[in-house]
Amino acid sequence: MPSRNGTGTAGLVLGMIMAVGFCLWPLAIVVGVLGVVFGVAGCARARRGEATNVGQALASIIRGAFGTALGLAVLVIATA
Numbered sequence: 011m012p013s014r015n016g017t018g019t020a021g022l023v024l025g026m027i028m029a030v031g032f033c034l035w036p037l038a039i040v041v042g043v044l045g046v047v048f049g050v051a052g053c054a055r056a057r058r059g060e061a062t063n064v065g066q067a068l069a070s071i072i073r074g075a076f077g078t079a080l081g082l083a084v085l086v087i088a089t090a
Contacts, residue, residue, distance in 0.1 A: 014060050018052025018067035021045045025073025028081070035088065038081030045074025 024045035032038045052067030061067070 013062045014055060015052070015063040015066070017048050017055060018061060018063040018070060021048030021052055021070030021074065022066045024048060025070045025077060028077030029073055032077050032080035033084060035081040035084040039078055039085070042074045042078030042081055045070050045077065049074060 022045075024041050028038055028042045028045055031041070049067045049070035049072075052061060052070065053064060055061040056064035056067060
């Protein structure tokens with residue numbers, strides 16, 4: 011059975027987009043949350059043995075959470 015690494019990879023790509031585009035805070039918050047969701051799904055697949063990219067999935071969780079926090083910080087600064 012081939013490995014299904016799509017969710018971890020998608021989460022990593024969303025996390026990268028989030029890290030660069032956090033100044034667009036409405037989009038950044040949504041993309042960051044999606045990155046975390048895909049990362050968690052990728053970690054779950056890796057734990058079940060369906061995927062081999064647990065590192066990418068973990069990185070997407072970290073980047074998504076960090077990017078979401080940056081987007082929220084920009085939101086707070088913009089509204090203050």
